[in-house]
Amino acid sequence: VYLLHPDPWPKARHAKRRMVNNGPLDLIAAKLKPGGEFRLGTDDPTYCRWAMMVMNARRDFTWQATHPRDFLERPADWPETRYERKARRRGHEVWYFKYARA
Numbered sequence: 036v037y038l039l040h041p042d043p044w045p046k047a048r049h050a051k052r053r054m055v056n057n058g059p060l061d062l063i064a065a066k067l068k069p070g071g072e073f074r075l076g077t078d079d080p081t082y083c084r085w086a087m088m089v090m091n092a093r094r095d096f097t098w099q100a101t102h103p104r105d106f107l108e109r110p111a112d113w114p115e116t117r118y119e120r121k122a123r124r125r126g127h128e129v130w131y132f133k134y135a136r137a
């Protein structure tokens with residue numbers, strides 16, 4: 036399952052609307068077999084921190100990164116979306132998170 040550049044809902048009071056929250060993640064977890072991957076891409080630093088915090092608290096997903104390049108460089112099998120191209124053109128960094136379903 037890919038979640039690529041979801042709207043960040045940047046205001047703290049709107050954080051519950053973000054896709055990376057336990058409600059949507061429970062649905063994604065229910066669809067994935069053990070070892071199946073949930074992949075998240077974002078160029079939003081607030082969303083990046085938020086996602087790491089929410090995902091780190093979950094016991095049903097394991098972050099796959101073993102080296103900084105794993106989340107700083109787009110994996111070869113990861114599609115570049117229109118939004119990502121625009122973000123890169125604007126000089127934004129993009130972060131790539133791969134989580135495996137436990």
Ligand SMILES: C[S@@+](CC[C@H](N)C(=O)[O-])C[C@H]1O[C@@H](n2cnc3c(N)ncnc32)[C@H](O)[C@@H]1O
Pocket residue numbers: 039040041042043052053054116117118119
């Ligand atoms: C910045 S666009 C990215 C579009 C595309 N995935 C790409 O990378 O080119 C964000 C997309 O998230 C969708 N979206 C809708 N509801 C959302 C929600 N609750 N949380 C996150 N994203 C949402 C928007 O409709 C929009 O299409």
